[in-house]
Amino acid sequence: MRRMEADVVVIGGGATGASVFRDCSLRGMQAILVERGDIASGTTGRNHGLLHSGARYAVTDSHSARECISENKILKQIAGHCVEATDGLFISLPEDGLDFQQQFMQGCADAGIHAQELSPKQALQLEPAVNPALIGAVRIPDGTIDPFRLTSATILDAREHGGALLNYNRAEGLLIEQGRVQGVRCRDLRNGEQFEIRCQAVVNASGAWCHEIMEYADLSVDMYHSRGALLIMGHRMNGMVINRCRKPGDADILVPGDTVSVIGTTSTHVGRDELETLEVTADEVKTLLQEGSKLAPSMLDARILRAYCGVRPLVAESSSGGDRSISRGLVAIDHGEQDGLPGLVTITGGKLMTCRLMAEVATDKVARLLNISVPCETASRPLPGAHLPEPIGRKMRQGQSRYRLPDSSLPNSIAGSAVYRHGDRARSFMQEDDHHNNAVVCECEVVTRGEILYAIETLNARSMSDLRRRTRVGMGPCQGEMCACRVAGLLASQQENGDEVLGSLQDFVNERWKGIRPVLWGDALRESEFSYWVQESLLGLSSLQPEGKAEDNRDLYHEL
Amino acid sequence: MNYDCLVIGGGLAGLTTGIRCAEAGLNVAVISSGESALTFSSGEIDVLGTDLSGRAVQNPFTALESLVQHQPDHPYAHVGTGNVAKSLDWFQREIAEAGLPMVTSGGLWDNHWRLTAAGALRPSWLSQQSAGALPWGLENIQRVVFVSFTGFLDFMPELAAAGLKTHPVFQQAEVQSLNIELPLEHGRGATADTMRAPQLARAIGESDVELICTRLLEQVNDADLVALPACLSAGRKNWLTVLRRRTGLRLVEVATMPPSVPGIRMLSALKRRLTAVGGFMIPAMPVITGDVSYGHVASVQTPDDELHAKQYVLASGSFFSKGLKSHAAGEISEPVFGLDIDVPETLSGQSFLVPEGHGFNRAGVRVNVQLQPSLNGTVIENLHVAGSVLAGYDPVIEGSGGGVAISTGWMAANEVIKKVALP
Numbered sequence: 014m015r016r017m018e019a020d021v022v023v024i025g026g027g028a029t030g031a032s033v034f035r036d037c038s039l040r041g042m043q044a045i046l047v048e049r050g051d052i053a054s055g056t057t058g059r060n061h062g063l064l065h066s067g068a069r070y071a072v073t074d075s076h077s078a079r080e081c082i083s084e085n086k087i088l089k090q091i092a093g094h095c096v097e098a099t100d101g102l103f104i105s106l107p108e109d110g111l112d113f114q115q116q117f118m119q120g121c122a123d124a125g126i127h128a129q130e131l132s133p134k135q136a137l138q139l140e141p142a143v144n145p146a147l148i149g150a151v152r153i154p155d156g157t158i159d160p161f162r163l164t165s166a167t168i169l170d171a172r173e174h175g176g177a178l179l180n181y182n183r184a185e186g187l188l189i190e191q192g193r194v195q196g197v198r199c200r201d202l203r204n205g206e207q208f209e210i211r212c213q214a215v216v217n218a219s220g221a222w223c224h225e226i227m228e229y230a231d232l233s234v235d236m237y238h239s240r241g242a243l244l245i246m247g248h249r250m251n252g253m254v255i256n257r258c259r260k261p262g263d264a265d266i267l268v269p270g271d272t273v274s275v276i277g278t279t280s281t282h283v284g285r286d287e288l289e290t291l292e293v294t295a296d297e298v299k300t301l302l303q304e305g306s307k308l309a310p311s312m313l314d315a316r317i318l319r320a321y322c323g324v325r326p327l328v329a330e331s332s333s334g335g336d337r338s339i340s341r342g343l344v345a346i347d348h349g350e351q352d353g354l355p356g357l358v359t360i361t362g363g364k365l366m367t368c369r370l371m372a373e374v375a376t377d378k379v380a381r382l383l384n385i386s387v388p389c390e391t392a393s394r395p396l397p398g399a400h401l402p403e404p405i406g407r408k409m410r411q412g413q414s415r416y417r418l419p420d421s422s423l424p425n426s427i428a429g430s431a432v433y434r435h436g437d438r439a440r441s442f443m444q445e446d447d448h449h450n451n452a453v454v455c456e457c458e459v460v461t462r463g464e465i466l467y468a469i470e471t472l473n474a475r476s477m478s479d480l481r482r483r484t485r486v487g488m489g490p491c492q493g494e495m496c497a498c499r500v501a502g503l504l505a506s507q508q509e510n511g512d513e514v515l516g517s518l519q520d521f522v523n524e525r526w527k528g529i530r531p532v533l534w535g536d537a538l539r540e541s542e543f544s545y546w547v548q549e550s551l552l553g554l555s556s557l558q559p560e561g562k563a564e565d566n567r568d569l570y571h572e573l
Numbered sequence: 574m575n576y577d578c579l580v581i582g583g584g585l586a587g588l589t590t591g592i593r594c595a596e597a598g599l600n601v602a603v604i605s606s607g608e609s610a611l612t613f614s615s616g617e618i619d620v621l622g623t624d625l626s627g628r629a630v631q632n633p634f635t636a637l638e639s640l641v642q643h644q645p646d647h648p649y650a651h652v653g654t655g656n657v658a659k660s661l662d663w664f665q666r667e668i669a670e671a672g673l674p675m676v677t678s679g680g681l682w683d684n685h686w687r688l689t690a691a692g693a694l695r696p697s698w699l700s701q702q703s704a705g706a707l708p709w710g711l712e713n714i715q716r717v718v719f720v721s722f723t724g725f726l727d728f729m730p731e732l733a734a735a736g737l738k739t740h741p742v743f744q745q746a747e748v749q750s751l752n753i754e755l756p757l758e759h760g761r762g763a764t765a766d767t768m769r770a771p772q773l774a775r776a777i778g779e780s781d782v783e784l785i786c787t788r789l790l791e792q793v794n795d796a797d798l799v800a801l802p803a804c805l806s807a808g809r810k811n812w813l814t815v816l817r818r819r820t821g822l823r824l825v826e827v828a829t830m831p832p833s834v835p836g837i838r839m840l841s842a843l844k845r846r847l848t849a850v851g852g853f854m855i856p857a858m859p860v861i862t863g864d865v866s867y868g869h870v871a872s873v874q875t876p877d878d879e880l881h882a883k884q885y886v887l888a889s890g891s892f893f894s895k896g897l898k899s900h901a902a903g904e905i906s907e908p909v910f911g912l913d914i915d916v917p918e919t920l921s922g923q924s925f926l927v928p929e930g931h932g933f934n935r936a937g938v939r940v941n942v943q944l945q946p947s948l949n950g951t952v953i954e955n956l957h958v959a960g961s962v963l964a965g966y967d968p969v970i971e972g973s974g975g976g977v978a979i980s981t982g983w984m985a986a987n988e989v990i991k992k993v994a995l996p
């Protein structure tokens with residue numbers, strides 16, 4: 014059996030695992046990240062993308078609120094190209110009254126969150142999409158965060174500091190010898206090959222699946238799997254985040270992001286056996302629209318692009334109380350201390366936007382195990398791409414971007430999108446006179462040939478869905494009906510294994526469909542019919558029979 | 574103006590009706606709001622590509638018999654299998670008259686294989702000469718090369734080659750790809766990178782063709798089949814014929830990603846034919862509503878006019894062309910007249926690429942055997958329906974889109990002609 018060696022193995026390539034991978038690498042440890050799918054293909058790729066200010070928790074969970082505002086400020090500094098500092102509104106509707114607003118202002122003040130009370134008129138001026146029936150509003154420093162970009166940039170930094178990424182590799186067991194965890198048994202899901210990685214510490218960052226890794230060592234944890242559904246609107250309806258000023262409930266946040274807006278979420282408890290079968294139900298769609306349109310009434314006329322859901326990896330603290338009363342705080346366990354099994358650290362719970370902090374806590378524990386005293390510097394060290402000449406502000410509602418490639422004469426529609434997604438690293442694939450690589454492959458999201466090739470060469474993208482997560486290709490209004498075939502062509506020109514490309518094209522088309530199906534009416538149905546003609550009649554995709562399609566078909570459930 | 578017949582929708586079905594009515598001497602107009610599905614299509618006519626068990630069929634006209642027996646509400650059942658053949662025969666003559674001869678391969682009633690840009694083979698019946706239909710038996714094709722022009726994004730030879738290799742017949746064959754960098758004589762400095770197929774077709778000139786010719790002779794001289802993007806036969810000259818002559822190779826054009834050169838060529842040929850035989854085209858004008866009372870259409874309204882005719886034909890296409898509309902909660906309607914609709918129980922399947930297709934493709938206007946629709950149960954006697962707005966068939970899975978559009982358009986015209994001739 015093949016053997017590898019490392020100081021640390023991180024299991025799970027979501028935002029949490031990626032951040033641990035980076036933190037370990039920056040502190041000089043030789044780290045390997047093992048992820049059974051693609052990076053950000055778990056909960057990280059299926060959340061709301063809200064860069065919390067902490068205000069949402071100001072009244073109910075002041076500890077989380079403080080964590081959020083502190084990480085909010087840090088991410089704006091170190092990950093400028095992954096976040097948009099849009100600010101947010103907490104609006105009170107007639108049915109809510111203004112009582113909660115008072116507690117809310119107090120809670121924000123206590124947690125150190127800057128909150129500014131606005132008149133309804135001021136709120137409407139700042140954010141015309143907001144429900145004009147509002148009776149009060151508070152402005153807070155919410156923002157948006159792109160989970161794919163954040164994860165990808167984090168991993169890139171780790172790799173540039175010596176880390177190795179093994180995506181499409183699953184951890185299947187822990188090597189436990191002399192009462193310590195000494196490594197991980199893995200399987201390469203592309204060819205089925207088993208191998209071992211020997212190491213001094215293992216970090217379990219497998220999110221909603223972290224109980225499975227613990228079970229490899231006969232340990233257990235009381236997970237509370239909370240599923241949330243969301244809808245993506247076909248255009249960017251709002252410039253600022255819009256929240257309801259009341260106790261957290263269903264469909265009470267509307268988050269803008271890139272070219273779309275996302276309404277969410279719902280919250281239902283699901284069993285462990287339901288983690289892989291995530292379909293949004295008609296009832297969820299109804300609730301989201303009904304409640305969401307109270308934030309922004311124009312939602313009822315907007316096209317819905319797709320629906321998706323994810324599972325929050327929460328840890329139950331007590332079995333009483335509803336799910337929203339469970340802390341969203343991070344949970345870090347040194348199993349040496351807790352269970353007498355040194356060499357294993359579990360990090361879970363928390364939020365997307367606290368991933369850096371979670372990593373710091375986990376890596377501190379690992380450093381102690383390895384006797385490493387290098388301090389954590391992730392709070393001040395920018396991610397690759399974040400060295401931008403000026404702080405990036407809000408993306409305009411009309412989609413014109415304020416993002417610019419410095420000293421470039423390229424049209425801003427093209428250069429701006431590249432900078433928006435890759436920050437200053439856009440220069441790695443965008444040269445002034447390179448017509449060939451600057452040609453647009455995906456019109457909706459303005460993705461160029463160069464960006465696709467860069468993602469294949471530098472960002473470990475191997476499949477069509479990997480490319481979507483790295484570049485947003487196929488995520489816009491057409492959902493890939495025109496660009497999927499082009500991108501597959503580019504992939505085929507770079508990759509020996511044509512069968513793998515074709516398989517991933519079929520998966521991509523099927524995956525896009527999963528998210529459209531729950532909202533299949535109006536323009537969504539029109540586009541789907543057209544897409545069906547293109548993929549099935551014009552191209553004949555389902556008649557292709559590529560060999561050896563990847564065993565792991567998790568891409569088949571829907572994502573953002 | 575009072576027409577004998579007003580056709581709503583200028584796609585394949587509507588133009589077929591228009592041409593047939595005009596030829597019969599009727600005063601006919603075809604009014605159309607937007608682009609037809611033809612603009613995006615392969616430019617071939619499928620009649621029936623798969624049988625009820627999902628197998629590819631070699632003789633569509635035989636397979637039709639069993640299809641209509643099992644599906645009495647299929648549009649082909651209303652037309653009748655004999656008439657389907659007649660209508661297609663008629664169509665083949667018409668399109669040739671319009672200067673676009675279309676061919677079957679080998680046997681007159683046999684399907685051939687259409688090669689796609691993803692390297693798949695789809696059964697089809699009538700093809701343009703540029704496409705060079707591949708005969709049913711493929712065995713003696715042993716070396717295939719997909720050729721494209723550097724930078725062109727809408728036909729990627731590497732993908733097509735990978736696709737064809739998955740076909741059982743081609744697993745042992747040699748399938749390769751080649752990119753040729755073209756100067757683009759008429760490209761005004763632009764490169765193929767930013768061009769769609771119709772622009773690329775216009776940009777190619779003599780010197781490009783020279784270059785293609787040299788490269789083909791140098792590099793793929795021994796290929797049994799060379800497949801190129803469909804943009805050579807529609808330029809300033811038919812470069813494809815030039816290349817075929819100079820290289821002696823078997824060159825075929827494959828429909829690119831939309832917009833499609835062969836599809837657009839077919840659409841213009843049909844429009845030309847319509848005017849040549851005396852029909853009118855009212856382009857870029859939507860019909861908003863129709864005035865129906867007592868089972869009779871009195872008039873239809875456009876945004877700035879009211880139009881009158883003795884007979885009307887609705888050929889407004891499916892969802893994509895806005896001939897059908899879908900609303901939240903699964904409701905589907907026909908927006909002009911509000912006609913009675915057939916909707917399958919489930920609109921969609923779990924996966925996108927499924928052998929049984931999706932219910933939404935089968936939704937549409939319900940008609941009787943004369944292709945007349947009803948409104949709240951009352952038959953409308955001076956309205957007939959044709960093409961993809963019809964219920965009861967799945968054009969994609971069956972591979973019947975073109976055949977149904979033509980045969981129902983043809984039959985609707987026959988019904989209209991009969992009625993107008995009556996005193």
Ligand SMILES: Cc1cc2nc3c(=O)[nH]c(=O)nc-3n(C[C@H](O)[C@H](O)[C@H](O)COP(=O)(O)OP(=O)(O)OC[C@H]3O[C@@H](n4cnc5c(N)ncnc54)[C@H](O)[C@@H]3O)c2cc1C
Nearest residue numbers: 025027028029049055056057060061063184220241365366
């Ligand atoms: C509906 C919803 C909305 C949310 N909204 C927000 C929000 O707006 N803002 C915010 O900050 N947070 C939000 N969150 C929370 C946030 O998404 C999660 O806390 C965070 O993404 C968790 O990241 P993770 O890396 O811990 O887990 P994951 O992203 O799930 O990563 C775990 C990874 O481990 C991999 N894995 C599992 N088992 C194995 C194995 N055996 N071998 C190898 N790999 C394995 C999985 O494939 C997965 O990729 C939301 C969550 C949900 C569900």
Ligand SMILES: Cc1cc2nc3c(=O)[nH]c(=O)nc-3n(C[C@H](O)[C@H](O)[C@H](O)COP(=O)(O)OP(=O)(O)OC[C@H]3O[C@@H](n4cnc5c(N)ncnc54)[C@H](O)[C@@H]3O)c2cc1C
Nearest residue numbers: 582584585586606607610614619860890894960961974975
């Ligand atoms: C990508 C693609 C590939 C295809 N490939 C093939 C193939 O290889 N072989 C094959 O046989 N078939 C193929 N087809 C199918 C074939 O083109 C269609 O089945 C056929 O064209 C349908 O014709 P139609 O006239 O019914 O509808 P359409 O072509 O959709 O025409 C309807 C017309 O009506 C107009 N209209 C709608 N409402 C109104 C209104 N209220 N007032 C005025 N005008 C209105 C629309 O603007 C449109 O122009 C393909 C289709 C597509 C989209």
